Amino acid sequence: MALRFADPAPNAYGYPLLIRQLLQSALDARSGREIVGSDGRRHGYEALAHRVGRLAAVLAAHGVDQGDVVAVMDWDSHRYLEAYFAVPMMGAMLQTVNVRLSRDQIAYTLKDTQPRAMIVHADFVEDLQALRPAIEPDCVIITCHDGQPASLDDAVGDYEQLLSAGAETFAFVDFDENALATTFHTTGTTGMPKAVTFSHRQLVLHTLAVGFAMGQQPDNQGLGRESVYMPITPMFHVHAWGLPYLATLLGLKQVYPGRYVPARLLALQREEGVTYSHCVPTILQMLLDEAGPDAWLGPWTIIIGGSALPATLLRAAAARGIIAVAGYGMSETGPVLTLSRHENDDSRPGETVRRWAGRPIPLVQIRLHDDNGEDVSGAANEQGEIVVRAPWLTQAYPNSAAASAALWAGGWLHTQDVASRETHGDIVIRDRLKDVIKTGGEWVSSAEIEDLALQDPDIAEAAVVGAPDPRWGERPVLFAVPRPGRTPRLQTLKDRMSPLVAAGHLSRWAAPDRLILIDALPRTSVGKIDKKQLRLRLGDDVLDSGRGAS
Structure with missing residues (x-):
């Protein structure tokens, strides 16, 4: 007899995919690790x-x-981890406030969400007082600190004191797994920040997919049950890439460093035996500079995202015992879409493969679309915009219908990143659409030129942007931060590029026309190089810093 569908038993449990289940799994497994x-x-x-x-x-x-917003302004702390769970578990929505935005931008994000309560670190009390006009009068303020208590007359109390004096339990209940769990604002090149939201179901599926992908990583490239985890990506930025949820699900030892101070990060890594972290390239470079050339920091696996992982940085990290592995995603994607991995039997150089964006994690579908929206994913040597589908992608920008329609044009989420695909399936990011330079009828990758520039021992940091050119459309301009006591030369870079051009590995149009020396590259609130600011400076041959162009 054929099986037939039956109504669920009267007491069958539907098991909604709620964030509460991630914590419960760690409890049921009786993790003996500590926070x-x-x-x-x-x-x-x-x-x-x-x-x-x-x-x-x-x-x-x-x-x-339920349905209220609770905003958090804090460093990477145990309190933030608790808010990651407590706020969504009670049916409210957690807003992770980007404390590195300008006050005007933070005010905009708070007006956008109208939080019912805020948890504010003592370091941001002065900002909070300036933000008062943007906050609802009845918003409840809870202060917190890591040694120096806050002084705020209208706060309802200090975080730890309130927890100690409050009720010992809360009756968490089930609700719709599609209820919104988190929100934050992502910044772009123009306009005010845009809100993105994620549901319980999306975050649970993201956690499970990232965990499965980590389990498939070769030795020392993934996250396992013996790992000791410390985030070095702000917890306000895309759920710290979702890793606190995964670390909790796995019951790992977790170390929360507070404000990022390189010496403190290195001390915690050494004292607590941290073996797994994630950060942007700038932070990794800061750690290496602080540690010094002779320090041994391994074993320590660090996932690098936010921008390209330079070959020189990967090698410098390896010399100190750090295995750097690239990953890829964006605020709208929750964020992880791909992870690089270099198999033990892979004949390709590890320092090349681990710099690529890598392969899609489970449940992620990636395609490459050309300017006409045609799929060029299977074509040899073709480049196209990454478009993606996955069950945890933000579905819209609230209050921005036009931007939402552009994000999801054609039923795929558009990343604005240009990539190619290697024969093994690895995604290789070539550039941002807005950063690709159209010169002499060819597309030139700014990221490729930057990577070559960073191989110059005279250059500490590099960024390339396109300058308008009446003859060629655009031409590359290199901004470079010199190493102490060094003076980079444009001809040195051109000499390094010549054999690559002759061999057909690099466009003949890629050599920059100008080298502009700069004391420091401008950066966004999440540590990415702010190329919009660099473009604004292109007309100046002599920079405010007193350095010049060559």
């Missing part, structure tokens, strides 16, 4: 669950209900 807090406290996973319940109880006692 090391930004203020030096230590506790296990049962204590973490109790603190999550107490935080929810405190918020509820001060009027936070």
Whole structure:
């Protein structure tokens, strides 16, 4: 007899995919690991669950209900981890405020969400007072600190004191897995920040897919049950790439460093035995500079995202015992889409493969589309915009219908990143659409020129932008930060590029016309090079820093 569909049994449990299930899995597995807090406290996973319940109880006692927004302005802390769980678990929505934005931009994001409550670190109390006009009068303020208490007359209390005095538990209940769990604002090249949102279902599926992908990584390139995890990506930025959720699901030892101070990060890594982190290239370079050329920091695997991983940085990290592995994603994608990996039996150089964006993690579909929207993913040597589908992609920008339509044109999420695909399936990011330079009828990758520039021992940092040119359309201009006591020369870079051009590996149009020396590259709130600011400076042969062009 053929099987037939039947109604669920009266007491069958539907098991909604809620963030609460991630924490419960760690509790059921009886993890014996500990959480090391930004203020030096230590506790296990049962204590973490109790603190999550107490935080929810405190918020509820001060009027936070399902559907309300709770905003957090904090460094990477144990408190942030607790908010990652407590706020969504009670049916409210967590807003992770980018504290590196300008006050006007932060004010805009708070007006956009109208939080019912805010958890604010003492370091941001002065900012909060300036932001008062943007915050609803009845918004509840909870202060927190890592040694120096905040002084704020209208705060309802200090985080730790409120948790200690509050109810010991909170009655978490099930609700629709499609309920919104988190929101934050992503910045672009123009206009004010745009809000993105993610549901419980999306975040749980993202966590499971990233965890599965990590489990498939070769030795020392993934995250496993013996790993000791410390984030070095702001927890306000795309859920710290989703890794705190995965680290909690796996019951790992977690170390939260607070504000990023290179010496403190290195001390925690050494003292707590940290083996797994993630950051942007700028932070990795800061760590290497702080450690010095003779320091050994391994074993330490660091996932690099946000911008391209330069070959020189990968090699410098390897010399100190750090295995750097590139990943790829964006704010709208929750964020992880791909991870690079270099198999033990792969004959290709590891320092090349681990710099690529890599291969899609489970449930991610990636295509490359040309200017006409045609799929060129299978064509040899073709480049196109990365478009993507996955079950955790943001579905729209709230209050921005036009931007939402452009994001999802044709039923695929458009990343604005140009890439090619290697024969093994690896995605190789070539450039941002807005950063690709159209010169002499050819597309030239600014990222490729930057990587070559960074091989110059006289250059510490590099960025390439296109300058308008009446004859060729655009021409590359290189901004470079010299190493101390060094003076980079444009001809040196051209000499290095010549054999690559002759061999057909590099466009003959790629050699920059100008080299502009600069004291520091401008950066966005999440540490990426701000090329918009560099383009504004293109008309100046003599920079404000007093350095010049050659």
